[in-house]
Amino acid sequence: MTNTRPSAAIVGGGLSGLTSAYRLQEKGWDVRVFEAASIAGGRVNTVAESGYLCDTGATVVHLTYYRWYMDLAAELGLHVSPSPPYFGVYRDGRVRLLRMDRPLRSGLSTDLISLGSKIRTLRLAWDVGRAKFGGLLDSVDFHKGAPIDTETCREYAHRALTDEIDAYLLDPICRVMQIADSDKVGKLTLFSAMGNVVNGQFGSLDGGQQCMVQALCDRVPVDLNTPVQSVSEGATGVEVVYSDAAGNPCSGTFDACVLACPAPVARDICEEHRDLLTPLCDIGYTRGLGVSIGTTRPPDSPAVFVQVPSCEDPAVAMIFIDSNKSPDRAPSGHGLLGVGWETDAAAAWFDRSDEEIVERTLTSIFRMFPELRGTVDYTHVRRWEHCLPFLPPGATGPRAAFQAGLRRESRVQFAADYMSEPGQNTAIALGTRAAATLDAGRRRAGVPQAATSLGGG
Template identity: 25%
Template sequence: MHLKPKIAVIGAGLTGLTAAYYLKKQGHNVTVFEKGNKPGGVIQTHTENGFIYESGPNTGVLGNPEAVELLEELHPLCEIEVADQTAKARWIWKGNRWEPLPSGLFSAVSTPLFTISDKLRILAEPFKPKGINPEETLSQLVMRRMGTSFLHYAIDPFILGIYAGDPAHLVPKYALPKLYNLEQNYGSFIKGSIKKAREPKTEKEKKATKEIFSVKYGLHHLIDALVTKIDPVNIILECEQLKVISNGENQYSVSTGKESLSHFTHVISTVGAHALSSIIPFANPDDLNQIAKLKYARVVQVSLGFNEWKGQSLKAFGGLVPFVERRDILGALFISSFLKERAPEGGALMAVFMGGMRRPEIAELSDVQIVSIIEREIKSMMLLKEFKPDLLKIHRYEYAIPQYGPESRARLEAIGKIEGEYPGLILAGNIRDGIGMADRIKQGRTVAEQISGLLFA
């Protein structure tokens, strides 16, 4: 057993802070190194003129027990807020109006979103043979099992909402493993969903309710709670020139540009694919190049607040705009409809998304051009006569959401090779294991447990 393990975590986003929290909880000596001047990574909450808005993620899905357990452990430092169920409808734009996404058999049969022939095809889905190409794209998989209208008006907006992505690029085995496994394990999405719902669940599994969550008064309270538990003295900010140095014999130093700290037995990187080569320059360049091939969607998020909302009712989770509809926004979340106290009484707060994999040029537009698009789209799509928002904030992300596409297998192999060559170095973050907040929490906890398991073995 090693007596004094010392662990460096690179990046103080949700992944890095979760890993550091569990390592600290298990009694380890942990230091977090962050490039920016505050922790949280893309998670940042802002309070202004009666609005509480997020410039990064707005909500997550309680898709695994680890996310629930972390929020339980951090209570009362931060308190989970589950989205109001009375505003759970998802709207899809078709033609010149919003249509609710079907949530049951009757609405699935009567919805104008899908063609009659695709509705009949879906009835035959359980009898179609399962796919044999693990590298096929999401478009190919959906066309094989469901049909064009389902691809355009169900899968495409769903993928825009999660990935700001393109179904023709994403590979389900890596991007949507639960969906991929339904077909692989049960032969069909419909049969698989029914069988899975009937399978007995452990108490731990039951915690993954799939509900939409945030944290009361904003996600930054989750970050603050993690920082409190880790202790701010263990988090070094403004490490703008960070480099890890491999000293051999499982020893690493971390140079921040201002100082150098040594004798780390483990280094956990949580930075994105584009930033990795600068922090571990000693790794094989071919492997680093392979990891850097991971594409990220560019996203523009516009937070819009109105003290008094005079447009159409926003009693829904949000609306998504299929790519075939050729509009200039990807969709909008109606935040104040499902989270409390985010806008003044009678007002509205929404987050509007633009750009994504198929409209990357939008991120290059000036603020004036973006506002003009938002004004046009919100007025016509939300039936608003006058566009006079009381809050309008534009946030651009060059590397918002990673797109697990056909290059994924080679990327995962390259990650494995580097980790194999440098024991104690763990390449985590969104280069693998999922893009959502719950995925990041699960990965942070898993790497912490792996290290503890090795140290106490």
């Protein structure tokens, strides 16, 4: 009996690729996910060792803003637990505590910045509010923000705010969002963070962030250690050339394909879209170093994460206190910290030994949390060659050109981090969009499709 179900190849087993496969399978497609690495998930990864659950990549979700993520988690039977509302910013030897759920009240009462700078933040609030209500802060369709994507955060601060606001507010936010300092990151990223993420509450998946990856892998077929060499679209199908887990050359023909891999990989394997992808590759990715530190006692701070300004520490950009984020991340009575390095420092130290990286990381940890000296009982180092798509000023231009150059009737669609603002929620939204576009094209074969709009966050 002839199989009349349409087939799709998904190149990349990260969250966007797995979501595409899951949604297409729901719509009656046969799907196959090709993942070059030995594990699926991309930047969503949880390491379970020595009683610790270390979220080595994406670590938290926003309980209200991440609606695509929350809906999928509920659909898969996963539970997201809220985290405490506290976060901190390190300044002059002390972590200054603030509250995510009371940004105005805690911002007015904090001694993080001076009264004059607090008054000046009214200009920042006005500019962010105007951009948000003007429809410019859409994390899925990030290129909508092109009109304000004109300067770095530091240039904006020097023009409209104060150096103190840049040092202890803007720069720390940039280091969390892009693991890069404010002189490298476009103002649009800052505005998006403040307009969409700052007010509210964070949470995390029970059992580790990779539980969503595992739940999707349990539902769709995934071939690990299976790199793809080329993707070619023809009149009747898409040919995918790949190597299987044993290294044998293979090929297959599918009705459609979703490319959910980093831009340099997509450019190298998909000749038809090379001209569109090259400008995105030229912008590049940040490199990342993540260090997990387990301790036999928790830190004294109740903060879920601590932002570290570049003027305080050029290497360490942020510290997530995972044992505060969710009690299941560390054994009872222990602490677990996830440390993210700034991208230039990460690039400089990328090839150093794990021991050297841990030693440098602990220098920062002990300075900020001296009570943890002599308590470390676990460490883990993770390197990310393609950590986050870099978002300097003007990055929306190549992204908009890429989106405009795609054909909705094409058998090859894209669902990847370089298309918009990176994040778990955006990955799921883009994966859903790619699946919907392909399925609409199948149902209306030969008719150009209007862009599938998911809107919002």
